Amino acid sequence: MSSYAWRQVGLTYIQYSNACARAVRNSLKPELKVDAMKRGNSIIKATRWEEGKPVQGSLKAAKGSG
């Protein structure tokens, strides 16, 4: 199997999986959608360090999947 399309575009498997999950959640019926959308959110703050000090621009201050 040659390289996956998503790999060639530069996504990792995790990003690909999250994108698929988002698509599935989007296609749910409205009653079930509300609960499912909450599962997709994540709050993570990552900071890159350079020479022992944290650099101000964080790697990914992401709220929401991905």
Add this chain to the structure above:
Amino acid sequence: MKDDDETEMIIALTSDRGLCGSIHSSVVKAIKARLVEKDDAKLVLVGDKAKAMLQKIHGKKVLGLQDYTRVTMYYNSFKSVVAFRTLKVPLPTKNNMTGAENYNLYDSIDDEVLQAYNEFTLATMVYYGLKEAQCSEQSSRMTAMDSASKNAGEMIDKLTLTFNRTRQAVITRELIEIISGAAAL
């Protein structure tokens, strides 16, 4: 491969909140012990507590991005409400997997699949570590706060007794002085 040739990345799983007994310090202690053995390991710190404890001395080691031959995650594993163990678990890297003993049992594995599986396993293992760490921290906080309350209660009781005794001694002394003064007249 000699130990010197290996590049190692250490992941520390802690959280931001304190008042949980020795949860954070035991993870940091295990990591410091490992850093004595292997001084050039790189660190990924999850949680403010790990950052606070490690940044002074080992700040230079916090991660830059590169390929590692060995990745180890240090976390607290939940044993029971009153006990937790600080464990380290190796996370799979591509080298580890292709070199594993049972690798030949599986067919239709190519580089693509392996890479995808590697990423998935990494995310899953970190999630597992976070869950265990959260659980251990919760129970440790419960027991720590419980014993803190108990100790505070005991201290209050002891001090109340001392206070009452002292108060009564003072009153008694004053009475004696008054009475002997009156008797002297």
